[in-house]
Amino acid sequence: MTIKLGVPSKGRLMEKTFEWFAARGITLQRTGSDREYAAAVGGIDGVSLMLLSAGEIPRELAAGRIHLGVTGTDLIEEKLALWDQLVAPVEELAFGHADLIVAVPAAWRDVDTLDDLDAAAAAFRAQHGFRLRIATKYHRLVREFLRGAGVADYALVDSQGATEGTVKNETAEAIADITSSGETLRANHLKILSDGLILKSQATLWRSRTADMDDDERRTLAALLKKLA
């Protein structure tokens, strides 16, 4: 049997991951046609590559269906409760940097901190009759962060994409999303709260704590990790 390595199946994240492994003597490549999710591993025996959606890699690691996987800290912490009992970080890959942040319209001169957001939310609810809506796909992380900060009278609304546009579209009053340069936020007239950083994320190689291994697989994993270190 083989050690299964899960890698994001498309885009820059896949390319950067391939480059990172190549620099350490492990070649990962897609085989077959452009559209086929088949892949091969060179430079070591006994490792198989699985191309997966970055969002599914946390679940596959937690279930022990893959031994190693590359995905962001944000997705691990959002999708896995008690994540540190299920997976362990092996290496930070130094790309895919993104911060999960809370942002509000730049025009809100009176709101700069979570404390302001809480007060604005109370007044908003009294004025409009519903809770101030925050659009996000990171429900658990955002909720825990806001609870810790004592923010009340908000509601999370689900937004799986184009989250920065929700305020202008009036489906939310604020957002919590990942950003790398802040460019999209600025273009959408949003600003980050000064204490609104929820999590700093980057692409990370994770090891499953739950995947079964026989002696051969254990030896393969040790050899692989030695090359990657």
Place this chain on the structure above:
Amino acid sequence: MPTRSETLAKAAQLRAMFEAQGAIVVEPPILQPAETLLDLYGEDIRARAYVTSDALRGEQMLRPDYTVPVVQMHMTHGADPARYTYAGEVFRRQEHDPERANEFIQVGYEVFDRADPAAADAEVFARISEALNGLPVKPVTGDIGILMAAVKGLDTTERRKAALMRHIWRPRRFRSLLERFAGSTPVPATRAALLAGAVQNDAPMIGLRSPQEIEARIDALREDAQAPALSAEQVALIAALLDVREVMPNALSRLHDIAVDLPAIGDAVDLAAARADALAARGIDTDQLAFEASYGRASMEYYDGFVFGFRVETRPDWPAIASGGRYDALTKRLGQGDEIPAVGGVMRPGLMLELEAAQ
């Protein structure tokens, strides 16, 4: 571990006991409309309750407790006064502690009665205490109403009192607000700049929150900056109040002392004293009964008076085996213009059986 049928049998037996004492049996549905619960508790309820949905009825929650549906039922067609009992599953989403049950059986007793709040408080506590008789449990009582009265009685602006009241169930946030109003934490630099008129921006207005709302908040902040700081004495009185943690007679005498400097809590302390008398009249040993002024503050925000819990001395890792309290404000929120004083409590028959077996 008791089996499910053993737990259900125990639950039925406890419910029958309450029924024999005059309570009406109620059986609210397991699926509750999510909207009511979300409106009451906000986003935090999603971390505690399972949400499901269908295309027809939208979001539904698996009942995280019985209190809300019982109150709703009572407010639409309940007799006055009324006593209710129920037994069945409640569901609690768990995200941190795999040892905590996400589904368990609860038995409850709820009293809606305008006549004598102290007597109703004592009735609920005594009935539950009786049901737990023989188990190694230690009761703790408290009273959120005293803290609320103290906040209302502070010598400061209505706006500050409202902010404190809003966060009474979030102890950390409450404390930081208190410190800010007392002037003991510095004003954030960005707020100072805003108040000095130094924050301008030409960003376009987007979203539902209007320029008027922004200006109104800035006006409120200006007004607040002009208001005198909350005095150190008053902050100390709140701290002293929250520190009260004694057996009932000593706690009451501490509270009477504090009431001399904070007369606004006088009525609430009198009510606590009347409750202690009512508890004693029902045979509770109030000389040994613990009173903690901050008890029940970190739980869900509907208790606004008497609160109590029974902890298992041999199992500090367990949640309270029984708990309850007064929730007058909840009946007002759900009553659509109506309200009625209400108090109730719940027990965990599964944990009771486990405890019996360990003895």
